[in-house]
Amino acid sequence: xxxxxxxxxxxxxxxxxxxxxxxxxxxxxxxxxxxxxxxxxxxxxxxxxxxxxxxxxxxxxxxxxxxxxxxxxxxxxxxxxxxxxxxxxxxxxxxxxx
Amino acid sequence: xxxxxxxxxxxxxxxxxxxxxxxxxxxxxxxxxxxxxxxxxxxxxxxxxxxxxxxxxxxxxxxxxxxxxxxxxxxxxxxxxxxxxxxxxxxxxxxxxx
DNA sequence: AACGATACTACGGCATTGCCGTAGTAAATG
DNA sequence: CATTTACTACGGCAATGCCGTAGTATCGTT
Numbered sequence: 001x002x003x004x005x006x007x008x009x010x011x012x013x014x015x016x017x018x019x020x021x022x023x024x025x026x027x028x029x030x031x032x033x034x035x036x037x038x039x040x041x042x043x044x045x046x047x048x049x050x051x052x053x054x055x056x057x058x059x060x061x062x063x064x065x066x067x068x069x070x071x072x073x074x075x076x077x078x079x080x081x082x083x084x085x086x087x088x089x090x091x092x093x094x095x096x097x098x
Numbered sequence: 099x100x101x102x103x104x105x106x107x108x109x110x111x112x113x114x115x116x117x118x119x120x121x122x123x124x125x126x127x128x129x130x131x132x133x134x135x136x137x138x139x140x141x142x143x144x145x146x147x148x149x150x151x152x153x154x155x156x157x158x159x160x161x162x163x164x165x166x167x168x169x170x171x172x173x174x175x176x177x178x179x180x181x182x183x184x185x186x187x188x189x190x191x192x193x194x195x196x
Numbered sequence: 197a198a199c200g201a202t203a204c205t206a207c208g209g210c211a212t213t214g215c216c217g218t219a220g221t222a223a224a225t226g
Numbered sequence: 227c228a229t230t231t232a233c234t235a236c237g238g239c240a241a242t243g244c245c246g247t248a249g250t251a252t253c254g255t256t
Contacts, residue, residue, distance in 0.1 A: 028153040031194040049203060055126040058178045062244045069205065072242055075214060077176035080156045084182060084193040091189035095182040096129040147232060160215045167234065170213055173243060 037079050039067045042086045057085050057092050135177050137165045140184045155183050155190050 043053045043064070050068070054061040059078075066072040074082060085092055141151045141162070148166070152159040157176075164170040172180060183190055 028150050029191075030153045031156045031191060033156040033194065051203080052126050055128045058129045058131040058174065060174060060244055062246085063174070063242085065204080065206090066242080066244085069207095071207080074175070075242060076156065076158060076161070077172070077179045077214090078242090080190070080194065081175045081179045081182075084179075084189060087193040088189050091182060091186050091193075092178065093127075093129060095185040095189075096131065096178065149232080158215055160217085161213085163233080163235090164213080164215085167236090169236080173213060175243090176213090 033076055034079055034083060037067075037074060037082045039064065039074070039082060042082060043068075046085075046089065057081075057089070058096060131174055132177055132181060135165075135172060135180045137162065137172070137180060140180060141166075143184075144187065155179075155187070156194060 043050070046053065048056060050064050051061055053059065054064050063072075063074070063078070067074050067078075081092070141148065144151065146154060148162050149159055151157070152162050161170075161172070161176070165172050165176075179190070
């Protein structure tokens with residue numbers, strides 16, 4: 001057994017101890033979900049019609065309309081998805097391909 | 099039969115003709131939105147508890163529970179988002195950072 | 197000018213989900 | 227054995243999802 005291995009084990013034990021002590025950070029990684037999303041802005045920046053936008057990213061056309069017309073607010077998961085469409089649109093099409 | 103009705107029928111026939119002619123190019127990139135998503139599978143592969151999973155990707159804990167317990171089915175946007183979490187989890191955290 | 201296509205607004209309306217809370221079960225650990 | 231973590235199970239209201247239809251504005255074509 002190398003000294004390296006020993007150090008690793010010790011480090012593990014130390015963090016286990018810290019966990020038990022309550023010294024450890026039990027906070028969960030918590031992402032921020034935006035309360036408002038400007039759907040029209042995201043869509044027009046991509047140069048797409050409502051229909052094309054819906055078809056390209058999997059939204060229901062009726063939902064896109066409700067959102068842009070301010071009739072309804074996209075719910076949590078939709079807001080997150082819209083953020084991804086804004087920042088990394090390709091990630092969406094990749095995930096839905098195949 | 100009103101003139102209005104006739105016009106509608108004619109319009110329908112015309113666009114059907116155009117469609118058959120190939121004159122109409124209505125090609126929209128259309129992605130496939132999965133009807134079913136195995137939330138538990140996605141979560142456990144990431145080695146996260148329901149709480150950590152929810153906190154990390156922005157879901158409501160109650161929604162994750164409803165989905166895994168088969169009480170409710172994630173709706174369209176949520177299914178898409180879950181697919182992205184499955185294929186490119188980092189893309190989600192990147193989009194929600196900052 | 198009349199027409200057809202495109203893009204969008206506006207909205208009725210039902211089914212379904214989102215999301216909150218609480219109680220109960222099971223396993224691990226001090 | 228009491229406590230903590232992780233999860234099941236579910237009541238219940240408010241809100242959205244999603245479908246459909248009608249109406250307006252614009253534009254290129256005939």
